[in-house]
Structure formats: C-alpha cells, structure tokens
Amino acid sequence: QLLLQESGPGLVKPSETLSLTCTVSGASISSSTSFWGWVRQPPGKGLEWIGTIDYGGSTYYNPSVKSRVTLSVDTSKNQFSLKLSSVTAADTAVYHCARHTLVKDNLFDFWGQGALVTVSS
C-alpha cells in the first residue's frame, strides 16, 4: 500500500518561505512511471494544483504560483519537497502531497493526509 506523509512547519510568517516535505512509503519514488504532486486547499475552499515533479527532477508548475514555487526530489530518502516563497495570508491552506499519474490518466490516486500551514505574523 502506497502511503504519503507531509511534514513541515505549521506556521510561517508573511514574506517568508513555506517548506514542506512528503515522505513516500510502499513504493520507490524513483519509478520512471511515477510523478509526485502537491495540491492545496484553503480553509473551507476547493482544491488547487500547485505543481508536479518526476523522479528525475523535471517539474510542472501551475502558472498562478510558478514564480514562487520550487519542487525537488531526494531519491535517497524517498522524499519530495515543496518550497513556496514570499507567502501571504492567501497561501494559508492544507497542503496535500499525492502521486500524480501525469502521463497516463492525469489524476491523483494516492494522497497524504495533508499539512495545515498558516501564514501569520
């Protein structure tokens, strides 16, 4: 069974950088057919795709946040990470990591529970 777990600070100050890591278990992040994504959900609102990375480090970003987002992968730890710079209150959300079948069906089939990140001074 594929499991994903987000980790990182739950509180970030405005203008600083939000950093989250997703640890994958039950499958190798290095699989050539696997892509790994981030989806966020502001409190009481819907889902927004942030970006996706493959095991080789190729990235795909939502233009709405592209200038502020960096995704990376650490195959030795079976983890991938999200950095979002210059955050504002609008970036307060639950951040989910998920496996993204980008090439095949373009869906998210396994999700982490989510990490609430609050942007506040």
Next chain:
Amino acid sequence: QSVLTQPPSLSGAPGQRVTISCTGSRSNIGAGYDVHWYQQLPGTAPKLLIYVNSNRPSGVPDRFSGSKSGTSASLAISGLQAEDEADYYCQSYDSSLGVVVFGGGTKLTVL
C-alpha cells in the same frame, strides 16, 4: 472562481439517487480530456472515487457511477447512505491554461 463548475451543495434522503454535475468548456472536458471524481470525508484527504469518466477503483461501491458528455460530466450516487455525506470534486485538464483543474466542490448532505 473554478474552471469547472459544480453546485456548491446538494442533499438527499437515504436510499435516494443524487447527481452532481461538473460543467466545463471546450478547452477542458469538451476538448476530450478525462474527468475524475474525488470524495473527501470530513477531516480527511481526498480519495479517488471515479477515474477516466466512468471507472471505479477497486473497493468503490457500484452505487457510484460517472459519465461524461460534451462539455460536462456527472457523478451519480444511488441508494444514498449516511456515510456518503462528504465533499465531492471533479478534476480534469485545461489546455488553454495548461493546468490540472478542479471543480469548486459539492457538499453532499444526507438528510
């Protein structure tokens, strides 16, 4: 405002059948991109419910069904049960925006 439009809320009595619509445009659903549906129970992560328009992952009851036509898709739930009370999201791809897009979500209440 979401690219894919869903009714914000819907309700039904136990045993009833409800349908959740997902309306897109010619640059997403109408362009032939597949639609997927997710169920999000309170306080939990979204769960893939229907993939590629009408397919159910293993373990999803056949009370749930999906369809797609033109620029819209629908999720039908028959024999409504209390445990079906959740938020439901549709998802596709938009070629004009070049992004994965989600509907705004529908909160289903079982009366």
